[in-house]
Amino acid sequence: ADVLKIGISAGLTGYAATVDRAWRDGVQLAADALNAKGGVMGRKVEVVVEDNRSEPQEAVTAYRKMISSDGVDVFISGCVSAGNFAAAGMVARAEKPMMLCSILPQQASQVKWAFTTLPPAGFEVEKRFEYLRDKTQIRKVGVLHDPTPYALLQKSVAEKIAGKYGLEVAGVESYKQDDADLSVQLTKLQSAGAGAVIKIGLGGTTLTAAKNMKQLGSSMLLMTSLEDLAVFKPVSEVLGDRFLFVASPSQVFDALPESATRTEISKFLEPWRAKYGDRDPNWASRGWDGVMLTVAAIEAGKSAAGPSMRDRIETITGFQGTTGIYNFTPENHQGITANPFVLATIADDRVKIVQ
Amino acid sequence: MTACLDVRDATRSFGGLVAVNAVSFQVMPRSVTAVIGPNGAGKTTLFNLISGAIAPSSGRILFEGTDITREAPEAKAARGLIRTFQLVKLFADLSAVENVKVGFHLRSRGGLLAALLRPRRVRGMEAAIERRARELLDLVGLGAAADLPASALSYGQGRLLEVARALAAEPKLLMLDEPAAGLNADETARLSSLIRRIAEGGTAVLLIEHDMHLVMNTADDVVVVDFGKKIAQGAPDRIRQDPAVIAAYLG
Amino acid sequence: MTSSPNIISRKGPDLRRVFPVPAQPAPRNRLAAAAPWLVAACIVGYALFAGGYPATVVGFALIYAIFVSGLNIFMGLTAQVSFGQSAFAAVGGYASAILTTQYDWGWLPAMVAGIAAALAAAFAIGYPTLRLKGHYLSMATLAIGLIAHEIAVEWESVTMGYLGISGIPPIDIAGYELAGDRAILIMLSLCVAATVFAVSRIRSSRLGRAFAGLAGSEDAARALGIDVARYKLVSFLLAASFASFSGSLFVHVVGYVSPEVFSLHMVILSFTMLYVGGIGTVAGPVIGALVVSALPETFRAFRDYQDLAYGTALILLLIFAPRGLAGLFAALDRKPSSDRGKGGTAP
Amino acid sequence: MTAAFRSPAVSPVAVPGPSASGPAAPVLAAKGLSARYGQVQALAPLDFEVGSGELVAVLGPNGAGKSTLLRAILGLVATGGEVSFQGTVLPRRNPAAVASRGVVLVPEGRGIFGPMTVAENLELGAWSLGGGRRSRVAQERRLSWVFELFPRLKERLGQTAGSMSGGEQQMLAIGRALMADPKILLLDEPSLGLAPRVTEEILETLGVLNRSGLPVVLVEQRAPSALKLANRAYLLSLGRLAAVLDPREVQSHDQLAQYYFA
Amino acid sequence: MDATLIGQSLVSGLGIGCVYGLIGIGFCVIYNASGIVNFAQGAFVMLGGMITHVLLVRGELPYGLAILLAVLIVALLGVAVERLVVRPLWNRNAPMFVMILATLAAQIVIERLTYLAIDDQPKTLPVFTDLPPVMLRGIAVNMQSLWIVAGSLAIVAALALFFKTTRTGKAMRACAINREAAALQGIPVHSMLALAFALSAGLGAVAGIMLTPTQYTAFDIGVPFAISGFIAAIIGGFGRPFGAFLGGLMLGVTQAGAILAFGAGMKTIVALSILLLFLFVRPSGILGPAK
Numbered sequence A: 001a002d003v004l005k006i007g008i009s010a011g012l013t014g015y016a017a018t019v020d021r022a023w024r025d026g027v028q029l030a031a032d033a034l035n036a037k038g039g040v041m042g043r044k045v046e047v048v049v050e051d052n053r054s055e056p057q058e059a060v061t062a063y064r065k066m067i068s069s070d071g072v073d074v075f076i077s078g079c080v081s082a083g084n085f086a087a088a089g090m091v092a093r094a095e096k097p098m099m100l101c102s103i104l105p106q107q108a109s110q111v112k113w114a115f116t117t118l119p120p121a122g123f124e125v126e127k128r129f130e131y132l133r134d135k136t137q138i139r140k141v142g143v144l145h146d147p148t149p150y151a152l153l154q155k156s157v158a159e160k161i162a163g164k165y166g167l168e169v170a171g172v173e174s175y176k177q178d179d180a181d182l183s184v185q186l187t188k189l190q191s192a193g194a195g196a197v198i199k200i201g202l203g204g205t206t207l208t209a210a211k212n213m214k215q216l217g218s219s220m221l222l223m224t225s226l227e228d229l230a231v232f233k234p235v236s237e238v239l240g241d242r243f244l245f246v247a248s249p250s251q252v253f254d255a256l257p258e259s260a261t262r263t264e265i266s267k268f269l270e271p272w273r274a275k276y277g278d279r280d281p282n283w284a285s286r287g288w289d290g291v292m293l294t295v296a297a298i299e300a301g302k303s304a305a306g307p308s309m310r311d312r313i314e315t316i317t318g319f320q321g322t323t324g325i326y327n328f329t330p331e332n333h334q335g336i337t338a339n340p341f342v343l344a345t346i347a348d349d350r351v352k353i354v355q
Numbered sequence B: 001m002t003a004c005l006d007v008r009d010a011t012r013s014f015g016g017l018v019a020v021n022a023v024s025f026q027v028m029p030r031s032v033t034a035v036i037g038p039n040g041a042g043k044t045t046l047f048n049l050i051s052g053a054i055a056p057s058s059g060r061i062l063f064e065g066t067d068i069t070r071e072a073p074e075a076k077a078a079r080g081l082i083r084t085f086q087l088v089k090l091f092a093d094l095s096a097v098e099n100v101k102v103g104f105h106l107r108s109r110g111g112l113l114a115a116l117l118r119p120r121r122v123r124g125m126e127a128a129i130e131r132r133a134r135e136l137l138d139l140v141g142l143g144a145a146a147d148l149p150a151s152a153l154s155y156g157q158g159r160l161l162e163v164a165r166a167l168a169a170e171p172k173l174l175m176l177d178e179p180a181a182g183l184n185a186d187e188t189a190r191l192s193s194l195i196r197r198i199a200e201g202g203t204a205v206l207l208i209e210h211d212m213h214l215v216m217n218t219a220d221d222v223v224v225v226d227f228g229k230k231i232a233q234g235a236p237d238r239i240r241q242d243p244a245v246i247a248a249y250l251g
Numbered sequence C: 001m002t003s004s005p006n007i008i009s010r011k012g013p014d015l016r017r018v019f020p021v022p023a024q025p026a027p028r029n030r031l032a033a034a035a036p037w038l039v040a041a042c043i044v045g046y047a048l049f050a051g052g053y054p055a056t057v058v059g060f061a062l063i064y065a066i067f068v069s070g071l072n073i074f075m076g077l078t079a080q081v082s083f084g085q086s087a088f089a090a091v092g093g094y095a096s097a098i099l100t101t102q103y104d105w106g107w108l109p110a111m112v113a114g115i116a117a118a119l120a121a122a123f124a125i126g127y128p129t130l131r132l133k134g135h136y137l138s139m140a141t142l143a144i145g146l147i148a149h150e151i152a153v154e155w156e157s158v159t160m161g162y163l164g165i166s167g168i169p170p171i172d173i174a175g176y177e178l179a180g181d182r183a184i185l186i187m188l189s190l191c192v193a194a195t196v197f198a199v200s201r202i203r204s205s206r207l208g209r210a211f212a213g214l215a216g217s218e219d220a221a222r223a224l225g226i227d228v229a230r231y232k233l234v235s236f237l238l239a240a241s242f243a244s245f246s247g248s249l250f251v252h253v254v255g256y257v258s259p260e261v262f263s264l265h266m267v268i269l270s271f272t273m274l275y276v277g278g279i280g281t282v283a284g285p286v287i288g289a290l291v292v293s294a295l296p297e298t299f300r301a302f303r304d305y306q307d308l309a310y311g312t313a314l315i316l317l318l319i320f321a322p323r324g325l326a327g328l329f330a331a332l333d334r335k336p337s338s339d340r341g342k343g344g345t346a347p
Numbered sequence D: 001m002t003a004a005f006r007s008p009a010v011s012p013v014a015v016p017g018p019s020a021s022g023p024a025a026p027v028l029a030a031k032g033l034s035a036r037y038g039q040v041q042a043l044a045p046l047d048f049e050v051g052s053g054e055l056v057a058v059l060g061p062n063g064a065g066k067s068t069l070l071r072a073i074l075g076l077v078a079t080g081g082e083v084s085f086q087g088t089v090l091p092r093r094n095p096a097a098v099a100s101r102g103v104v105l106v107p108e109g110r111g112i113f114g115p116m117t118v119a120e121n122l123e124l125g126a127w128s129l130g131g132g133r134r135s136r137v138a139q140e141r142r143l144s145w146v147f148e149l150f151p152r153l154k155e156r157l158g159q160t161a162g163s164m165s166g167g168e169q170q171m172l173a174i175g176r177a178l179m180a181d182p183k184i185l186l187l188d189e190p191s192l193g194l195a196p197r198v199t200e201e202i203l204e205t206l207g208v209l210n211r212s213g214l215p216v217v218l219v220e221q222r223a224p225s226a227l228k229l230a231n232r233a234y235l236l237s238l239g240r241l242a243a244v245l246d247p248r249e250v251q252s253h254d255q256l257a258q259y260y261f262a
Numbered sequence E: 001m002d003a004t005l006i007g008q009s010l011v012s013g014l015g016i017g018c019v020y021g022l023i024g025i026g027f028c029v030i031y032n033a034s035g036i037v038n039f040a041q042g043a044f045v046m047l048g049g050m051i052t053h054v055l056l057v058r059g060e061l062p063y064g065l066a067i068l069l070a071v072l073i074v075a076l077l078g079v080a081v082e083r084l085v086v087r088p089l090w091n092r093n094a095p096m097f098v099m100i101l102a103t104l105a106a107q108i109v110i111e112r113l114t115y116l117a118i119d120d121q122p123k124t125l126p127v128f129t130d131l132p133p134v135m136l137r138g139i140a141v142n143m144q145s146l147w148i149v150a151g152s153l154a155i156v157a158a159l160a161l162f163f164k165t166t167r168t169g170k171a172m173r174a175c176a177i178n179r180e181a182a183a184l185q186g187i188p189v190h191s192m193l194a195l196a197f198a199l200s201a202g203l204g205a206v207a208g209i210m211l212t213p214t215q216y217t218a219f220d221i222g223v224p225f226a227i228s229g230f231i232a233a234i235i236g237g238f239g240r241p242f243g244a245f246l247g248g249l250m251l252g253v254t255q256a257g258a259i260l261a262f263g264a265g266m267k268t269i270v271a272l273s274i275l276l277l278f279l280f281v282r283p284s285g286i287l288g289p290a291k
């Protein structure tokens, strides 16, 4: 065929919507950029997007449609883990690689075909712990997490490594993405003596947590994980400098020193800003990475056949992406191996790196 | 001969209002007993106490010599005590004949397995039920309406359907709450003869009625209640003459 | 039937003369009754022919058809409300998933165990819950559905939480794995046929009449000797076992299970199928499941407007076919009327 | 006892003599009125008239279409033909608008508001009279009049209507209709479930109301009592008009039966 | 566990409980006027916060005016839902459950339209009075919660008066009980229905506006709130505004208690189980007639 079809199963509606919409736009942006340069090995890139409503059953249908009706060559799918898991068997049978924004499936036969742009769970936690150790007197922290797999992973890492940073996890509390009130959890953490809340999980609940902390008259720090900047602006209005967050390089681009990463980001950020203004670039830049990694694999193998792509992705090392450097191996399908994150805050409406 | 139904000092109050006050009477097999009385006298409440729809505050109810005071309505029905309602309670979505077929519940057997496997025995039973249901509809004069949904019946037709449905359960005691309401004189006369035949067939009948023609022509025994109390009981002719009854009710 | 004084056979006056009744409606047209089945068969037939994506969509629809048929027993035949059937689908789904992946059971014993567990759960839950009426029953069942979902999320050691359980083997028959689209579709069609057979048998049996009786009027049903509490429970148990069955089928077909599968969304979707298809009819759940599953797929091309189109289409369907598609087919034949007794529902 | 029940709110109107052929100037006139439920025709086209001050009885066996006729006048069912009241055509399928013109129906099955109290039911009966101060005074007067008619209602003002006995509910349904200051009163079997004495009283009251100028349409199974009061009687059978009778000519019950089953 | 922690959790539970109650009240109003359970109620709650936000931030209107306008707009939208969705069904004598289902579909449509018209980012509103929380023996009582409590109590009282004493209120109830009989009294059934939708949509908007300053709002927050509000309304004895309010408090407090005692993971499981047990004892809610 003379087009390269990229399939995206994305939760355009439902709980994953914010992330997956950005991811989709990043993938599309990359495809447009490639097409502007004449495509990949002379083939135009076409993106097929299907909404999985953030639900596994819908995801299976979406994947099935893209495999059998659209004949896509490779999947660069969003962050709905359950959906990607549910379809993983089918995708493996169809011998199509998938480059994900979610964590990897569990079955060995399925992991074989799946790769992720997601950094290891510990990275986001480590950054926050470093800051507390180096810049504050706080030695007790509370963990507030949602029940998604990635958040649970981060939580257990946090419990495990806190000691290494001289910190104590004074309490662990959970919440659901649609909770309307987090004050009881926050009260519990506060009365356990926590000086900072490590919040793990996405969505508007960060805003709720901030509001609740203010209402409780609490003096704890709120330290959240990676998230859309649009959420953080109102949070910082509520909590001011008591609010810190993990940021990926693209989110703090303007404060970034000159580096290979910065150059790479600017390749992406230029068209992104032209098209979307100051919309948060984080997830989109990962989608961009996903496409560029795939293209690298195709060009290395001179083929867009599924097995060839899969084999080549496994050998990609030292690939400079917008989020960090990717090193895949047959044993490790999680490409980012060095912590690319920074800790940031918002002051005077501008993102500032604090560490 | 033991009484079919023996009501002893049945009493029920709602808040301060004593709707049924120490009412006692008996219903003999093969007889027709009528309960009459002014509006709000407590007749329907009395029915509800007997049929188990509500529990009495005190008093006892005996059916064929057994105390059934506190039994649930379905248990009483299983003993053969079947009632109709003053405000018809039909299964509106079902056709007339299906309504009657539900009435055969106690007279048939079979659960899930019978439904799924439908053995010969069950098929025979179903055919018999279908046939007899239509016969019953013919009997009350609704044969031609058998396949209409119950919701499409007129008020009077609905009352007759309820009677047919109750008959399907082959009651030992049939309790009818104002069966003639909404029927005209001829229809009432026919109903009266139907009730007589039911009684002669061995079923005791207890009925509430405001239509004095029906009561006088049908009942063997009349119980008169007023303000929850029984004020008279006796044969229709005697009741018609009773000054207390005339004052309270007949006017 | 027991014999008791037979009042029927005795000859009496011809009462028909006294109670004139309008002529009966013409007997129902067979074609109208068969129409929903024909449409359903066409859809399944097309999916079998086309395979791939249509087969997946129709396959899920058939699994839903079983779930909704069970729901129809409880809501359509018995006129009760349950917002919590997803709980029993979850019991079936997780039983199959856990027993086959952790304990290496075969799919059949796992499925049977799932149904047994669902029955036990339904019995324990139904006994106190079914005493509630109307909206109170809705809320109680809603709570049960939500609780089941939460348990699936929180009981990580068993259910793996949101991570889900993968690697669930497909159904195999005599060593032959049903993994292809068409094989699965045929197997599911047979399951649906069996379900439909069971429901139609139940509907026209003594059991079904008892359900219809208590659906029409609990008071009248009790007065006729129908043990309302018992039959409600039986209906609930039946619905739960169909739900569990469909839950098991789902996990074997997809090979994966996670709590999202059994969310409130499932309940709402199944209600939609039930009403769009035609509640209380045998064909309704099947045609409803097929149409409602196909509907959003038809709107896929609308992208951002997909849900909008779906919601609007749903409203229009409900307005113009308030008795469902199965009812619509029947209406082509003879229009049922409901002008009377539309009064209101006293709370 | 009848003298006590003089309606305070019905203004006297000239009462023309009864005639079986139809009134000279009908208050209510239905031309070619037919009705159907879905596709089932329950009432074949018929002409139906009520003169000012007339009491018209509608008779017929079960399922003849009596209730359907009243429902058709109110526009509660799908109808054909035209109904006019006091010279203007009544809207179809908008019973509230018909009712607010003073066409008041006591429906079959009573239609009381079960969970509400007796007092609230009566108050809502007077809805179309408006909520102003003046109408409230008039309402009070009507209320005491209704209580005179049905003392039981006064005793049970605070009881929920649904828990009352069947006959009491029927009283409430009639009382509620009278609260509306009807310009024409349509009653569907008002004696249903009432004790003989109360039935007599109600029919008597209807007679009094009618003589003071209120047109009444009465569907009644007790044909003899209804015929005693009526100026004319429409006889329905199997959904069509079988005859229009002059009550004075219907001597015996047998004669009526002849019409019924002819 | 120390008393401050318990006290603080209780206060939190009561605060969020008021919100649930307020949403539950909206359910009661439509139910009382039509017998319909309106699951689009959550959408009205969401719209209250969202529209106020848009008017305040994009329209740069003063806060008070934005609130007033938002409530009005949402009330009008309520009428639109009645006209476009409920009335056609009503006129066709659709079964009650079909109407309920249609309100669910309406909820989807409103949600999607909001998303397309505004966006999917979480938003919030400023608190009504920007004062630090009042500290009572170490327990923080925040100002917005006081607003919510006072506001809901006022609304509950006003509604009780409306349904018990005014002609219109009684007529609305009559429509729900038996709409044909209501029409026969001359009650304009359709207008009553429209009014009920306007009223409950407006109430939903008020709930949304009062609660948004304590958390976030987005186009998709409606459903969870609708569920909590529905539960509150049922626990209270369906159709009784004050009951719904109490039911909301009960839900809020049991949830807070469950988090305190068993952790947040068990919140829903424990709280709903307790409420279920409660229903088994009182099958028609707090204010429903006891069995």
Ligand SMILES: Nc1ncnc2c1ncn2[C@@H]1O[C@H](COP(=O)(O)OP(=O)(O)OP(=O)(O)O)[C@@H](O)[C@H]1O
Residues within 6 Å of the ligand: B014, B017, B019, B037, B038, B039, B040, B041, B042, B043, B044, B045, B046, B086, D159, D163, D164, D165, D166, D167, D168, D193, D195
């Ligand atoms: N649940 C209840 N709560 C309060 N009062 C009630 C209740 N049920 C019945 N009553 C009252 O008890 C009295 C007796 O009612 P019942 O229905 O038994 O009368 P009835 O003799 O059948 O009258 P009718 O001939 O009018 O049907 C009535 O005054 C009624 O209002």
Ligand SMILES: Nc1ncnc2c1ncn2[C@@H]1O[C@H](COP(=O)(O)OP(=O)(O)OP(=O)(O)O)[C@@H](O)[C@H]1O
Residues within 6 Å of the ligand: B151, B152, B153, B154, B155, B156, B157, B182, C021, C022, C337, C338, C339, C340, D037, D038, D040, D042, D060, D061, D062, D063, D064, D065, D066, D067, D068, D069, D108, D239
């Ligand atoms: N909803 C309906 N759908 C279909 N047919 C109906 C419906 N309602 C009534 N009918 C039919 O219309 C006919 C007339 O009914 P209607 O209620 O007017 O009779 P009626 O003269 O008032 O009888 P009754 O004296 O029993 O009240 C009946 O034969 C009935 O079967």
Ligand SMILES: [Mg+2]
Residues within 6 Å of the ligand: B043, B044, B045, B086, D165, D166, D167
């Ligand atoms: Mg009675």
Ligand SMILES: [Mg+2]
Residues within 6 Å of the ligand: B154, B155, B156, D066, D067, D068, D108, D188
């Ligand atoms: Mg009638």
